[in-house]
Amino acid sequence: MSWIEEKATRELARVREAQDAQVYPYFREFETGGLHTQIGGKKIINFSSNDYLGLTTHPRVKEAARKAVDKYGCGLSSSRVQATTTEHVELERRFAEWFEFEKCLLFTTGYQAMVGTLASLADQDTTIILDSFSHACILDGTFLSAGTPGKSPEVRFFNHNSAKSLERILKSRERKNALVVVEGIYSLDGDRALLKEFVEICARHDATLIVDDAHGTGTLGTRGTGIIEEMGLHGKVPIVISTFSKTFGGIGGILLGSSEVVDFIKHTARSFLFSASLPIPVVAAAATILDMMIEDGPKLVAELHQKAHYMRDSLVRAGFDLGASSTHIMPIMCREERTTLFMHVALLECGVLLVPITYPAVKHGEERLRLNVTRGHTQEDLDTALDLLKSYGEAFFVLGSDEKPHAPSVSASL
Ligand SMILES: Cc1ncc(COP(=O)(O)O)c(C=O)c1O
Numbered sequence: 267m268s269w270i271e272e273k274a275t276r277e278l279a280r281v282r283e284a285q286d287a288q289v290y291p292y293f294r295e296f297e298t299g300g301l302h303t304q305i306g307g308k309k310i311i312n313f314s315s316n317d318y319l320g321l322t323t324h325p326r327v328k329e330a331a332r333k334a335v336d337k338y339g340c341g342l343s344s345s346r347v348q349a350t351t352t353e354h355v356e357l358e359r360r361f362a363e364w365f366e367f368e369k370c371l372l373f374t375t376g377y378q379a380m381v382g383t384l385a386s387l388a389d390q391d392t393t394i395i396l397d398s399f400s401h402a403c404i405l406d407g408t409f410l411s412a413g414t415p416g417k418s419p420e421v422r423f424f425n426h427n428s429a430k431s432l433e434r435i436l437k438s439r440e441r442k443n444a445l446v447v448v449e450g451i452y453s454l455d456g457d458r459a460l461l462k463e464f465v466e467i468c469a470r471h472d473a474t475l476i477v478d479d480a481h482g483t484g485t486l487g488t489r490g491t492g493i494i495e496e497m498g499l500h501g502k503v504p505i506v507i508s509t510f511s512k513t514f515g516g517i518g519g520i521l522l523g524s525s526e527v528v529d530f531i532k533h534t535a536r537s538f539l540f541s542a543s544l545p546i547p548v549v550a551a552a553a554t555i556l557d558m559m560i561e562d563g564p565k566l567v568a569e570l571h572q573k574a575h576y577m578r579d580s581l582v583r584a585g586f587d588l589g590a591s592s593t594h595i596m597p598i599m600c601r602e603e604r605t606t607l608f609m610h611v612a613l614l615e616c617g618v619l620l621v622p623i624t625y626p627a628v629k630h631g632e633e634r635l636r637l638n639v640t641r642g643h644t645q646e647d648l649d650t651a652l653d654l655l656k657s658y659g660e661a662f663f664v665l666g667s668d669e670k671p672h673a674p675s676v677s678a679s680l
Contacts, residue, residue: 436467574593
């Protein structure tokens, strides 16, 4: 056996074990899109989707994408350097205006936006300071920077959402320039960044703050522009990164900042310069969702909050532990791997999909099912999930068991 075959077999042992026990939960094949999907011919209510405002499959959005296919086809067969269209530039202009930033640059994914931004900005004079729960794109952008010959920044971590810990690291940093990266909402725990405190601390220590608001875009702030709007911090955060892959219904990355900084990243970020241009049907879909946000944002966001509030209240009253969540992302803490996987399988058998999050995405003892409430879920969807969660929560002793201590989770989300 070659070493790559040996390595693959060794590394896949856990996956094969779960597959053999028929509890392997990932890469399930959807037979249709949306929050109401189908798997293996069975109707499924999907609570794993990040389509937070339920707009991805809206007829207006689909029609806009269809028209764009007629005009441009499905792709542009080159990077933005050679394949920028009036549609890209117009959406960048409109996003900058809506988010209230000087300039916007569209990447092909949010992951690439973060990796490219960190690799462009950080160098040997920089200390990158990360929350210990950072998403994979933040870690990978940092590791790419750290591995770039002659440009390697210092890399430090602070305790999740801890202002004290961040300040301690800032005070003891070894390099002149500091780049602090946090997320608006943490995707495994559903808690918000303590952004006001972070803004103050960064100002005090002359540090640049980057906010990844992938999960706050479309869900926080009256207009839905994110955590900066919700916390009244416009003009206080120099760089925000977001994505089309949640509220904006497709795929694509959003970088927001000053003209000079965004233009610098546009001319240096290799994940932007050397990867294919965002397809125009996707741009058209996102532009249509932006139209809808401008027309009706406050109503759409309020409807999401009302549903999330109902679900949170009902789950808490039933006795579920939702960890640190304060948003529409609700981890249902099971705190044991087998229980989490069995709950997932039992719920799926009954037509409800919740993603299980297990080690190494979280620490042992922190295993959970993640439930994303969206505006597109109906009252019946919420009640169906609640009833099943209560029944299986009791059957699998997730409810009524002694609460284990809340230990922090780590690393990348799915
Ligand atoms: C916090 C966070 N940042 C960035 C990304 C990456 O976005 P994209 O799916 O556009 O690559 C995600 C998506 O999972 C995310 O959850």
